[in-house]
Amino acid sequence: xxxxxxxxxxxxxxxxxxxxxxxxxxxxxxxPYNKRPTPPGKAPSAMRKxxxxxxxxxxxxxxxxxxxxxxEGQFHHYYELADRMKGITGENMLQLLERRLDNVIYRMGVxxxxxxxxxxxxxxxxxxxxxxxxxxxxxxxxGDVIAVKETRKNNKFFEQIKTMKVxxxxxxxxxxxxxxxxxxxxxxxxxxxxxxISEHMIVELYSK
Numbered sequence: 001x002x003x004x005x006x007x008x009x010x011x012x013x014x015x016x017x018x019x020x021x022x023x024x025x026x027x028x029x030x031x032p033y034n035k036r037p038t039p040p041g042k043a044p045s046a047m048r049k050x051x052x053x054x055x056x057x058x059x060x061x062x063x064x065x066x067x068x069x070x071x072e073g074q075f076h077h078y079y080e081l082a083d084r085m086k087g088i089t090g091e092n093m094l095q096l097l098e099r100r101l102d103n104v105i106y107r108m109g110v111x112x113x114x115x116x117x118x119x120x121x122x123x124x125x126x127x128x129x130x131x132x133x134x135x136x137x138x139x140x141x142x143g144d145v146i147a148v149k150e151t152r153k154n155n156k157f158f159e160q161i162k163t164m165k166v167x168x169x170x171x172x173x174x175x176x177x178x179x180x181x182x183x184x185x186x187x188x189x190x191x192x193x194x195x196x197i198s199e200h201m202i203v204e205l206y207s208k
Contacts, residue, residue, distance in 0.1 A: 061206075093199060165177075
């Protein structure tokens with residue numbers, strides 16, 4: 001799979017808004033986007049050009065891909081799955097993205113960003129229902145129990161997690177820092193997804 005190796009802050013500048021790809025850094029005063037919010041490689045005058053409907057749809061798709069850290073082929077696969085499901089295609093697609101294991105680890109507050117959460121999954125730190133899972137795109141379901149492996153709980157990184165305060169968490173998830181264990185309580189709904197995404201524009205783009 002292709003890996004983006006340039007500065008992640010450029011992605012935020014390209015999409016015209018913070019994608020929160022760098023964890024806590026994105027919330028601080030030192031965030032590069034605060035100092036230079038213009039698209040990379042473009043003069044401010046270029047921002048005044050009118051963007052076509054197709055251009056807006058394309059940017060929305062690119063933004064969503066970058067938020068969740070997936071490549072084009074995988075993203076389009078999520079759309080195809082969502083289109084075959086009952087309900088609203090756009091909301092189905094976001095639900096599939098939210099149910100990715102790396103996203104769940106991030107939502108539980110274990111990873112400061114989805115990139116870090118993906119790395120933790122790749123390095124076999126987690127189990128799902130007692131079995132080690134190393135696939136970041138693994139799709140969780142209600143009732144699944146996600147936990148840090150017993151052999152990894154004494155790791156310095158996870159020792160810090162044990163003392164953290166549980167912040168605001170989507171209602172479809174629960175997480176116990178002391179046990180380093182979480183559970184999927186329900187399927188995520190559109191109201192549970194706080195990312196500023198206009199999913200209908202992505203559906204319109206793919207359905208052409």
